[in-house]
Amino acid sequence: MEQKSGGAGYAPLYVLAAGTLWGSMGLFVRRLGSTGLGSAEIAQLRCIVTTAVLFVYLCVRDRSLFRIRPRDIWCFVGTGVLSIVFFNLCYFTTIERTSLSVAAVLLYTAPAFVILLSAVFFKERITRRKMISLVLTLAGCLCVSGLLRTAGAISDSTAGGMTPGNILVGIGAGLGYALYSVFGRFALERGYKSLTISFYTFLFAAAGTVPFVSMSKTADALTAGLAQTAFVILFGVVTTVFPYLLYTRGLEGVENGRASILASVEPVVATLLGILVFHEILHPDELAGIVLILSAILISNT
Numbered sequence: 001m002e003q004k005s006g007g008a009g010y011a012p013l014y015v016l017a018a019g020t021l022w023g024s025m026g027l028f029v030r031r032l033g034s035t036g037l038g039s040a041e042i043a044q045l046r047c048i049v050t051t052a053v054l055f056v057y058l059c060v061r062d063r064s065l066f067r068i069r070p071r072d073i074w075c076f077v078g079t080g081v082l083s084i085v086f087f088n089l090c091y092f093t094t095i096e097r098t099s100l101s102v103a104a105v106l107l108y109t110a111p112a113f114v115i116l117l118s119a120v121f122f123k124e125r126i127t128r129r130k131m132i133s134l135v136l137t138l139a140g141c142l143c144v145s146g147l148l149r150t151a152g153a154i155s156d157s158t159a160g161g162m163t164p165g166n167i168l169v170g171i172g173a174g175l176g177y178a179l180y181s182v183f184g185r186f187a188l189e190r191g192y193k194s195l196t197i198s199f200y201t202f203l204f205a206a207a208g209t210v211p212f213v214s215m216s217k218t219a220d221a222l223t224a225g226l227a228q229t230a231f232v233i234l235f236g237v238v239t240t241v242f243p244y245l246l247y248t249r250g251l252e253g254v255e256n257g258r259a260s261i262l263a264s265v266e267p268v269v270a271t272l273l274g275i276l277v278f279h280e281i282l283h284p285d286e287l288a289g290i291v292l293i294l295s296a297i298l299i300s301n302t
Contacts, residue, residue: 023269049236143289
């Protein structure tokens with residue numbers, strides 16, 4: 001794919017910025033979860049707010065960006081349903097059946113899927129630098145999750161959740177997470193802008209979440225008062241609109257495999273925010289994980 005000269009030099013920064021914003025999600029999810037919303041409703045709120053914000057923005061900026069060719073709809077079904085919806089369902093199911101740390105580690109098998117799928121579909125080379133970065137990323141996520149620290153204290157009941165089926169569902173979350181890079185690249189190669197891709201991604205994702213949520217809860221969350229509505233909109237803009245636009249823009253100048261590794265700054269940011277905002281304690285393994293992930297990003301980007 002020919003890279004666009006305009007912003008290719010900034011592409012890694014776009015991806016890093018996307019990962020940083022995704023890392024702030026916990027700040028919003030904790031607040032929304034305290035109101036009684038389930039994970040699926042929170043995911044749908046993200047999709048609805050993102051679709052609405054992008055719809056208004058495109059109406060004002062350039063309505064021609066709404067145009068897509070019917071033969072290319074499969075790209076947006078891929079980014080919206082096969083990626084966003086499938087990833088969320090698998091990820092939340094893994095959290096419910098195992099633990100947050102296990103789900104996080106399985107989710108970050110995504111860079112491995114991106115590297116393999118991009119080699120097949122886009123002929124991206126699997127270089128030694130990519131493999132080193134990938135190993136460092138997976139090791140770093142394992143440390144940041146705290147799974148190594150708590151492994152010895154896992155009870156029999158918790159260990160019972162570590163079944164082959166549950167692990168497979170968790171890996172499915174990583175696959176779904178990776179599919180956005182793949183289908184997003186297909187859409188970019190067909191000439192669509194990042195705004196168009198993001199809008200139709202979340203339009204299809206919002207529709208795809210309907211069978212799995214309580215629509216009354218979602219409606220209540222959107223209409224529970226001006227402050228609540230403003231918070232939900234901020235949640236959608238900060239954790240979804242901006243990062244997905246930035247990530248898709250970054251794909252214009254960065255290979256898929258490299259982008260997925262750069263975006264792994266997300267758990268680093270989440271950990272640091274937990275320390276700064278919620279006064280969580282930074283354990284030695286988490287510090288080691290942060291160093292490993294940042295090393296992977298540095299190696300990937302040199």
